[in-house]
Amino acid sequence: MAQQIERDEALRQIAEIASVIKSSNTLSFPGRSVLALGIGVLFVPLIEYPTQRLTFGYDFGDNYLIALAIIHVVFYFFYFNGIRFAIRKLFNEDPAAESHPLLARSLAMERPIIVAIAGSILVLVPIGQGHLAYPFVFILLGILFNLYGRLSRPVIFYISWSYIFLGFLYAALSVYQSHEMWLPFNTYMGLTLIVMGYSAVKGKSAS
């Protein structure tokens, strides 16, 4: 049956359609998980120092650097994935289920990034270039969050650029061989992850 509607209703319908299409093009950023990961990052110095860089003082001899790399990759893989898994289970947070199917696929971008981070540590530390591992982490995370930021919230996009710049700055400053230089960078990463996570959680509850 044919129907006629008024101009106002037509405008409302068009606005509704535009809103649905726009929301279907927005990535649901896993705010709570990222916030928890930020807190996890801030705890890293409290893990590293008392455990003597996760070695508990054990002498690995000539294999020290290789062991150090493997221990760190394995430990932090389970540490950060454990945090993320717990938050997702606790708050039923599944960004893939709340996003446009094509955008959900872009979330899978984190897998090659995580592999690249692990690979950087496993290669750079044993060849004595461990001071470049953290800059690699910053740059690779910067690329990942840059993608997320473009599809979700501007604050994530801007912070992602700061990661990339700080990655290069860290690499440039690493010539000074300071053993404590990772601390301010680590603090910055932890705090910015909290900001990104909080922004996403707040934005979601407001929408």
Next chain:
Amino acid sequence: MLELDKIIHQPVRTKIMAYLSSAKECDYTTLRNSLELSDGHMSTHMKELVGCEYVEMEKSFVDNKPKTTYRITNKGRKAFATYVTVLKEIISTT
């Protein structure tokens, strides 16, 4: 006289068609969560859209769990495009 498609001209169905016209295809859970619909609303309106062949449904199993995927058909795409065109005409002529 400007005529609107009666099937699409219903708030929930308009949303579903708008979403599927953008996403091409989508599984039941994603669509329901994205549009914040209840299971009752979803099944009622999807039945209507599938019945008039604007949307096609595919049932499969992923990790031993049933998964229903909805896909907009060519007929549905044309109907939705016409619906939007008619809305624009109403706005410009009134």
